[in-house]
Amino acid sequence: MPALFQAFRHGSLPQDGRIIGVARDELSDDAYRELIQSRFAAVEGAKRPTPEEFKKFASLLHYLRMDLSRPDDYAKLATLIQGRDAGTVVMYLATAPALFTQVVEQIAAAGLNGPKTRVVLEKPLGHDLASNRAINKAVCRVLAEHQVFRIDHYLGKPSVQNLFAMRFGNALFEPIWRREHIASIEITIAEDLGVEKRGAFYDQTGALRDMVQNHALQLVCALGMEPPINAHADAIRDEKLKVLRALKPWTPESIGLHAIRGQYSAGTAYGERVPGYRDEPGVNPESRTETFVALRTEIANWRWAGVPLYIRTGKRLASRDARIEVNFKPTPHAIFRAPTGAFNKLVINLQPKDGLELHMLAQAQNDRQRNGNRHVGPQLAPVQLDLDFDKRFGSERVGAYERLLLDVIDGRLNLFVRSDEQEEAWRWVEPLIDAWSSDGAPRPYAAGTWGPSASSAMIARDGFAWSEEQ
Numbered sequence: 001m002p003a004l005f006q007a008f009r010h011g012s013l014p015q016d017g018r019i020i021g022v023a024r025d026e027l028s029d030d031a032y033r034e035l036i037q038s039r040f041a042a043v044e045g046a047k048r049p050t051p052e053e054f055k056k057f058a059s060l061l062h063y064l065r066m067d068l069s070r071p072d073d074y075a076k077l078a079t080l081i082q083g084r085d086a087g088t089v090v091m092y093l094a095t096a097p098a099l100f101t102q103v104v105e106q107i108a109a110a111g112l113n114g115p116k117t118r119v120v121l122e123k124p125l126g127h128d129l130a131s132n133r134a135i136n137k138a139v140c141r142v143l144a145e146h147q148v149f150r151i152d153h154y155l156g157k158p159s160v161q162n163l164f165a166m167r168f169g170n171a172l173f174e175p176i177w178r179r180e181h182i183a184s185i186e187i188t189i190a191e192d193l194g195v196e197k198r199g200a201f202y203d204q205t206g207a208l209r210d211m212v213q214n215h216a217l218q219l220v221c222a223l224g225m226e227p228p229i230n231a232h233a234d235a236i237r238d239e240k241l242k243v244l245r246a247l248k249p250w251t252p253e254s255i256g257l258h259a260i261r262g263q264y265s266a267g268t269a270y271g272e273r274v275p276g277y278r279d280e281p282g283v284n285p286e287s288r289t290e291t292f293v294a295l296r297t298e299i300a301n302w303r304w305a306g307v308p309l310y311i312r313t314g315k316r317l318a319s320r321d322a323r324i325e326v327n328f329k330p331t332p333h334a335i336f337r338a339p340t341g342a343f344n345k346l347v348i349n350l351q352p353k354d355g356l357e358l359h360m361l362a363q364a365q366n367d368r369q370r371n372g373n374r375h376v377g378p379q380l381a382p383v384q385l386d387l388d389f390d391k392r393f394g395s396e397r398v399g400a401y402e403r404l405l406l407d408v409i410d411g412r413l414n415l416f417v418r419s420d421e422q423e424e425a426w427r428w429v430e431p432l433i434d435a436w437s438s439d440g441a442p443r444p445y446a447a448g449t450w451g452p453s454a455s456s457a458m459i460a461r462d463g464f465a466w467s468e469e470q
């Protein structure tokens, strides 16, 4: 709703559009508007509507009480929608995954699956490959693939779109974007929050399903894919799919060595003591659900073979920081002295900062350091080119959900996930799910730290280090 409001504020919503809330409670349109208005109180200051703005926005809002298991209720929805020339209808399903199949079948039975209907599916879309496939199959029986918008809000983030722009809108990086020049790639999506009020949901899910299967793997695709032949949805999704297919399959040995899971115990966040995961509301006190994952993998193809790709995500880590670090290989022959470990590096900051940093080495201004009385030669010092996209584009930026919802209204699928991509991502994580379900507990880490030490040890074995340790 905040995203729809921003779109309304920016004048991007269709003039004669309606937003119909559907749920089980008995509410009038006015009561629904009041409910939404009260919820806006929790929205960050500048994004909150003024009373005048809300009044205008509220005239778009309507409500229908529905029990999603009752065919009659879908008939009521059909009457409400078809009551006037409906134009495009977007159905946004943020329901429990167990309901997707039933809902899409009922939508079809009520004749609501015509060519002007678009259905948005909010994750989680299943909890493993089989359940994901079952949902996709049910959806594809009643809707064409181009009517289905599987949302991954990371793809709507301006920083992630910039990643595509950086790679495919510039000639600079492409020639060196390969194994000959890149030593390793590290992806970190760190959150400082715990599971908040979502303990019951999260305990059935865990970091692998919640963040890696979707958001992190979408970043891997954007980094690793070949240039698509054009900017159309299927051209892009075809290339992303190839990356997922090329990810090195897991073996019992690689799971043991290259897949670390952790669970936060009591610690500190924002200077205050915070409880451990098992003491969070809704969480099983003996839970073995992971709140941290660190993986080492590889895109096994001609471009990337042998380049280690590290993925790390977790809750209650030391800070909120999402970034990608692309480490380049050292010069083939050193004629200067450089600080140890200082190589060229491209850092793609995703959040909270959004920008690019190119780390290079320059001539140190005061290099007359002496070794005894001998001048030991030119000394290099690290410098960086820093592009701050927030500063450059600040007020023009459109939030992830706003961007994605407008794309659905316009029928643009570029930033949505196709069923085969999603299934491939599940296929890749499934051996980890299986291994961890029959294995002991995750490694504990104190809230407010960077996860279990095994994660640092894993990357250190290859001679690399996570950004905060460099």
Ligand code: BG6
Residues within 6 Å of the ligand: 191, 210
């Ligand atoms: C969601 C996960 O998909 O992404 C949450 O379910 C997580 O657990 C969130 O907190 C992170 O999104 P962002 O945009 O804050 O990085």
